[in-house]
Each structure stands twice: as structure tokens, then as C-alpha cells.
Amino acid sequence: MKTNKKNSGMFSRMILTTLPFVFVTLLILLLLVQYININNFKKTYDNNLVMLFQMMSRNSQFSFLTNNVDGFKEITDQLLMHPDVNYVQIFNASDEKLYFHVPQDAKSIPILNGEAIAKMKTDKTVESGPAGNDYPSIMNYYVPVYAEIAVQNDEMGFDEMMSEEGNRELSFVGFIQVGISTSNYNNFLMKTMGFTLFMVVFATAIFIFIIRFLYNKIVYPIYLVKKKMDFITSGKANLNERIEIKTDREIMELIGGFNKMLDLLNSVTAEIGEVSSNLSEHIELLTSSSEELTASSEEITSTIQQITHNSTEQAQMIDDIARKSKVTVANIEKSVTKTSENEKFSANILSISLNGKQLAKTAVEKIDKLRESSNKLYTTIDDVNEKQKRISTITDAIETITNRTNILSLNASIEAARAGEYGRGFQVVAEEIRKLAEKSAEAAVEIHKIIQETNNTIKKLMDESRKNEQMMVEGKDVIMNTSNVLEEISNNINYIVTNNKNIS
Incomplete structure (x- = not known):
């Protein structure tokens, strides 16, 4: 069950991580679709x-050859239906103008573009050009009209010239200026670009939001752990403070493990302090007992020397021997009392040493x-690294x-650029694509930098x-050595104690 929850958290974080890239991809696809639609x-x-x-052009050939105004009107009406x-x-x-139709609200008669007309006659193609300041949203199209005309001579009549048997050639007979x-078209481009x-x-707003969300969920919690670890390393950390922050499951496990480590460090520090305090008390007590035992031994030695001296002089100093014997008995009784007290102190020190040894075992x-x-x-940190x-x-x-x-x-x-005037709108779209790509590149570099800092x-x-871990091993060795010293003191x-009993 825990494995499923862990996999679920990992899957959710992977989805959040890939969302920016999905948005960028969808945006690029949208721009491509818009580009295709415009084309x-x-x-x-x-x-x-x-x-x-x-x-x-085909329908107007006869009208040009016959200069038929009705034909021109019919062609004009057909065009105006567009x-x-x-x-x-x-x-x-x-x-020379043969026929024209201009709207009644027109400010002026549309002008002719001499350069476009010259190119039309030379290349025999439809040419276009601006209609002038009075027609800002109009584009002039110049459509050449060519017709097959029989080569005329003095002996041919009109009907014979128009017949198929005549000698014909393709000749330029005129052109039609159409204001489109x-x-x-511009409205379509503006809507598309808008x-x-x-x-x-x-998409950019969503992208920035997700990047900020990922930073708060992953980078910032790890930064808190690193900062706390730096404080511990420098010896300035408060081991009673804990990191409390809500984030993804794996990061929460990392923070939880770190907090448990702080608990153990705090507990070990307290126990080591307690052991050190008890050990100091035991050493002071042992020193005091040793001094008293030394004093008692000196008194016993002095008394024995005195007894020996008195024995060599028994004949002359019987009264002194009796008196000295009483003094000796009193001193012996005093020595026995001191020995009994030393035995009690030694038993207390032995009990304290055993307790210190047990505390050292618990600390280990x-x-x-x-x-x-x-x-x-x-292990958790290594998993985050992967x-x-x-x-x-x-x-x-x-x-x-x-x-x-x-x-x-x-x-x-x-x-x-190749499309010229018609491609200006799309050129703006292309520029926006380039800017978006640059922003995406900058965001990707920033993510890469954050990841590098996180890895460090x-x-x-x-x-x-x-x-x-090495410090724990060294601390364990110190405690084990302390335990051995306590055991040696106990022995x-x-x-x-055994010698005191023998003296008693």
C-alpha cells in the first residue's frame, strides 16, 4: 500500500513537471495550425x-474589339457581384478610359499606377498596386486583355478579318482596372493574430505559475534541509527546532527523516551529558575515599612502628606499654571503623560504575x-537525486x-518576407513565436540552473x-572506551573492598 502511494506521488510530480512542456508543445502546434490556415x-x-x-478577360475580348459599351457594362456588373x-x-x-463604375461616395477617381501598368504590358500578367490615400483599404488589380486579330490589308473587309481563315495574331487590346x-482579408488576419x-x-501565464509551483514544492523544502544541516555542521543549530512544511510525499519523507535524526542527536547529546556528569561525581567520590584510605593506612603503619618500639623496651617501660596498648587498641578500632566506612563508599562507587556502564550501553x-x-x-536523498x-x-x-x-x-x-505586403501580419506572428521560443529557452536554462543547484x-x-555517520562511529568508540574504563574501575x-574485609 505504501509503494502504491509513493508511486502515485511520483506520478503526480512527473505530471506537474511535464505540464510546462505540454503547454509549449500545444502552443507551437496552435501557431502551426494558424500559419496553415492563413496560407x-x-x-x-x-x-x-x-x-x-x-x-x-475572356468575356471582354469581343467588347474591346467592337468597343461595345453594353458589353463593358455587363462585364462591370458581373465583377461588382463579387x-x-x-x-x-x-x-x-x-x-484611354472606355468605361468605369465608381461608388457614389467616392472622394476621387482612382489613379493609375504607371509602373504596374508598364510591367503588366511587358510581362503579360495581372499586376497589382495601391489605390492611393483616398482608398487605403483598396488594392488595384490591372488585368490585361489580349485578343487574336487578323492582319489587316486593304482588300479585307471586317467580316473577313474576324473570320478564322484570316491571318491572326495575339494583340494587346486594353486592360481592366479592378479595385479589390x-x-x-485584413479582418481575418487580425482575428487570427489576436x-x-x-x-x-x-500559455505564458500558466507556464510561469507552474514553474513557481514546482519551486515551492521541490526546491524550497530541500533548501530548508540544507540550511538546517549547515547550522548543525557549524555547531550553531538549535536541536529542538524542527522543519515543518507541506510538500510532496518524497520530500516530506526526507524532512521527516531529518527531523528524526535531530531527535536522536538531541537524545544522545542529553544522555552523554548525563553520563559525563555521573562519571565526574564518581571520580570525585573515589578520590575522596582513596585519600581517607591512605590516611588510615598511615595511621596503622605509625601505630605498628610504635608497638615494635615499645616491645624492645618492655622491661623498662611496662607502664608505657599498657598505656600505649590502650592507645593502639583505640587506633585499631578507629581503623576498623574507617575501613567499614570505606567499604560502604566502595560499594556505592561500584553501584554507580555499574549504572554508568549500563548508560554507556544504552548510548551505544x-x-x-x-x-x-x-x-x-x-537512501531517500539518493532517490531524490535520481x-x-x-x-x-x-x-x-x-x-x-x-x-x-x-x-x-x-x-x-x-x-x-517573400509574401510582401500580404505577409506582414504573419511576420508579426512569426516574431511572437521567436520571442516565445526565447522565453522558453530562458525558462529552460533557469530550470536547468535550479536543478544543478539542487543537485549540488x-x-x-x-x-x-x-x-x-563517521562522527557517530567515533562517538560510539568513545562511549565503549568509557564503558571499559568504568569496568576497570569497578574491578x-x-x-x-576485598582487602578491606581482610583487614577487618
Whole structure:
């Protein structure tokens, strides 16, 4: 059950980590779709105009040859049925106006673009040009009209000239100026660019929110653990303070393990202080007993010397011997009393030594538990390190996508430049794509930097964990040595107690 919960937390964090990249990918796909839609719309629009102009050119050949005003009117009416046609003017090969239709609210008669007309006559193709300041949203199209005309001689009549048997050649007979409104096309481009810009801003806002969320969930908790570890290393940490923060399950386990380590360190520190205090008291008590025992031994030695001296002088000093014997008996009784007291002190010291040895054993067990908790903490840190490597791999993938997006933006700018006036709107979109790609690249670099700092922090945590483990081993050795010293003191005290009993 715990494994399932752990996997679920890992899966949730992976989803949150990959969400920015999914947003960037979807945004790029959206921009590509908009690019395709604009191209398709432009191609359809241009194809419709080409078909309209081709039909108009074919239908107007006879009217140009016969200078038929009714034919010109019929052609003009057909053109005006198109919703984007604003006005029509018809000219002969000498640029003389034959027929025209201009809206009643027009400020002026549309002007002719001499450069476009010259190119039309030279290349025999449909040319376009601006209609002037009075028609800002109108584009002039100049459609050449060519007709097969029989080579005329003095002996041919008109009917014979128009017959198929005559000698014919393709000649330029005139052109038609058509004012096409670009409002619908521009509206479509503006709506497309507006929607695309909105999606870019929306996706960027979500991207920034997710990056901030990931920072609060992963980087900041690890920073708190690292900061606390630095305080412990410098000896300035308060072992009673604990890290309390809500984050992902794995990070919470890391923080929980760290807090348990602080609990064990606090407990071991308190027990070591207690053992040191008891040991100091025992040493002082043992020193005092040893001094009293030395004094008693000196008194016994002095008394024995005195008895020996008196024995050599028994004949002369019987009265002194009796008196000295009484003194000797009193001193012996006093020595026995001192010995009994020393025996009690020795028993107390022995009991205290045994308690100190038991406390040392308990401290060793605590240190073993602390080492086990430290090893679990090291394993958890290593697990976090592996997950950071996965995040780094995903960040590298984002950088690759960003580079490809830059290339796509460059190609789009080139295509927009080729399209000329019609590609200006799309060039703005391409520029926005490039800016978005740059922002994505900067965000990816920032993520990579944060991950690198996190990896460095994790490495420091792992090193500090190993140092703590070494310090625990050294502390265990010190406590074991202390236990051995206490045991040696206990054996010496037993020896002293035995000798005191023999003296008694």
C-alpha cells in the first residue's frame, strides 16, 4: 500500500513537471495550425481572384474589339457581384478610359499606377498596386486583355478579318482596372493574430505559475534541509527546532527523516551529558575515599612502628606499654571503623560504575539507531537525486524543442518576407513565436540552473550524512572506551573492598 502511494506521488510530480512542456508543445502546434490556415485562406483568395480575372478577360475580348459599351457594362456588373470588388475602370491599349463604375461616395477617381501598368504590358500578367490615400483599404488589380486579330490589308473587309481563315495574331487590346477591398482579408488576419496572441499570453501565464509551483514544492523544502544541516555542521543549530512544511510525499519523507535524526542527536547529546556528569561525581567520590584510605593506612603503619618500639623496651617501660596498648587498641578500632566506612563508599562507587556502564550501553544502542536513521536518510536523498536527473533530461528535451521553434520562426519570417505586403501580419506572428521560443529557452536554462543547484545541495547533504555517520562511529568508540574504563574501575573497587574485609 505504501509503494502504491509513493508511486502515485511520483506520478503526480512527473505530471506537474511535464505540464510546462505540454503547454509549449500545444502552443507551437496552435501557431502551426494558424500559419496553415492563413496560407490556405490566402491561396483560396488568390485562386478565386485569378479565376475571376481569367473569366473576365475572356468575356471582354469581343467588347474591346467592337468597343461595345453594353458589353463593358455587363462585364462591370458581373465583377461588382463579387463582395470585395469596389470599383471597375476599363481602358484601351492607349490607356484611354472606355468605361468605369465608381461608388457614389467616392472622394476621387482612382489613379493609375504607371509602373504596374508598364510591367503588366511587358510581362503579360495581372499586376497589382495601391489605390492611393483616398482608398487605403483598396488594392488595384490591372488585368490585361489580349485578343487574336487578323492582319489587316486593304482588300479585307471586317467580316473577313474576324473570320478564322484570316491571318491572326495575339494583340494587346486594353486592360481592366479592378479595385479589390482587402477589409475581409485584413479582418481575418487580425482575428487570427489576436487569438494567437491571446493564447501565447495565456500559455505564458500558466507556464510561469507552474514553474513557481514546482519551486515551492521541490526546491524550497530541500533548501530548508540544507540550511538546517549547515547550522548543525557549524555547531550553531538549535536541536529542538524542527522543519515543518507541506510538500510532496518524497520530500516530506526526507524532512521527516531529518527531523528524526535531530531527535536522536538531541537524545544522545542529553544522555552523554548525563553520563559525563555521573562519571565526574564518581571520580570525585573515589578520590575522596582513596585519600581517607591512605590516611588510615598511615595511621596503622605509625601505630605498628610504635608497638615494635615499645616491645624492645618492655622491661623498662611496662607502664608505657599498657598505656600505649590502650592507645593502639583505640587506633585499631578507629581503623576498623574507617575501613567499614570505606567499604560502604566502595560499594556505592561500584553501584554507580555499574549504572554508568549500563548508560554507556544504552548510548551505544541509541547511536546504532541514529546510524540506521542516517542510512535511511541517505537512501531517500539518493532517490531524490535520481528524480532530479529525470527532470534534467526533460529540460534538455525542452531546449531541443525551443531550438527547433527558433528555426521554424526563422523559416516563417522568410516566407512572410517573400509574401510582401500580404505577409506582414504573419511576420508579426512569426516574431511572437521567436520571442516565445526565447522565453522558453530562458525558462529552460533557469530550470536547468535550479536543478544543478539542487543537485549540488543534495550532494552536500549526502556528504554531510556520511560525515555524521563517521562522527557517530567515533562517538560510539568513545562511549565503549568509557564503558571499559568504568569496568576497570569497578574491578579495582572490588579488589579494595576485598582487602578491606581482610583487614577487618
